[in-house]
Amino acid sequence: MDILKKATGFILLRKNFRSTSKIIDFYSKEYGRLLLLAKGIRDGKNYLNGSLEPLNCCEIIFYKKENQTIYFVKDAFLLYNFPLIIKEYKKYSQIFDLNRFLSFILPLEEKNEEVFRLYLLTLFFINFLPYDKIRNIILSFYLKTIALIGFQPSLLACLKCEKKLFQKKDVFFDTKKGGILCSNCQKESKNSFLIDKKILENLWHLSFIPYSKLLDYQIFPETEKIIKIYLNYHLTDSLTLRKILL
Ligand SMILES: [Zn+2]
Numbered sequence: 001m002d003i004l005k006k007a008t009g010f011i012l013l014r015k016n017f018r019s020t021s022k023i024i025d026f027y028s029k030e031y032g033r034l035l036l037l038a039k040g041i042r043d044g045k046n047y048l049n050g051s052l053e054p055l056n057c058c059e060i061i062f063y064k065k066e067n068q069t070i071y072f073v074k075d076a077f078l079l080y081n082f083p084l085i086i087k088e089y090k091k092y093s094q095i096f097d098l099n100r101f102l103s104f105i106l107p108l109e110e111k112n113e114e115v116f117r118l119y120l121l122t123l124f125f126i127n128f129l130p131y132d133k134i135r136n137i138i139l140s141f142y143l144k145t146i147a148l149i150g151f152q153p154s155l156l157a158c159l160k161c162e163k164k165l166f167q168k169k170d171v172f173f174d175t176k177k178g179g180i181l182c183s184n185c186q187k188e189s190k191n192s193f194l195i196d197k198k199i200l201e202n203l204w205h206l207s208f209i210p211y212s213k214l215l216d217y218q219i220f221p222e223t224e225k226i227i228k229i230y231l232n233y234h235l236t237d238s239l240t241l242r243k244i245l246l
Contacts, residue, residue, distance in 0.1 A: 002063040007031055011054050012099040024052050025103050032110040036062050038073040051078040054099060082127040090131050094138055105149060105235060114148050125211050136214040139227055140206040151234050154179025155204050161185055171195055175233050199223050
């Protein structure tokens with residue numbers, strides 16, 4: 001007998017499957033990411049189509065058939081959505097990138113409540129903020145999320161000798177090793193480059209400071225560049241992710 005399960009979460013992405021169905025990439029609080037097949041959803045009369053749109057927060061009832069690896073949607077209820085994101089294409093497109101990022105990095109069926117809470121908070125901030133204020137939140141989301149899944153760059157002390165380097169001169173960043181090096185230790189590192197104090201401070205703030213204190217904080221273009229290089233290096237070297245990040 002099929003056992004019904006219920007979960008609350010967000011639709012990250014969805015794609016067409018055969019002629020009438022869609023596969024839903026669902027990020028749930030209870031089970032982490034799930035792939036759910038919504039059969040017959042592309043039929044214009046199917047009420048589930050509207051509920052299962054990206055960015056909607058839904059409660060979904062689903063089940064797994066014997067000898068099948070994918071779950072099937074039995075029913076879905078829209079709990080709420082983010083109208084001020086949906087209405088503004090530029091905001092929506094940033095969240096779509098962020099959803100693709102989560103879909104790429106989060107393993108299936110692995111619960112991670114901290115990332116879930118951070119994602120929810122991010123959506124609330126982006127919904128209410130004007131577009132020109134959301135950049136810092138997005139960058140901070142990427143850095144905080146990779147920290148929560150274990151890829152946080154070391155930003156306070158030298159990776160090798162562990163000397164505290166925050167606010168010091170002549171600090172180097174090593175993308176490959178994942179953090180900063182002192183001028184002495186960097187001599188053995190081929191991939192490191194000198195990082196300006198203000199850029200390091202930017203990275204530190206985006207990683208550790210709450211969103212509410214980042215709204216008017218100045219981020220330099222070089223900071224964005226380093227985040228992009230770091231994420232691309234550590235998460236994948238696939239062309240797909242290079243294209244979607246930042
Ligand atoms: Zn050192």
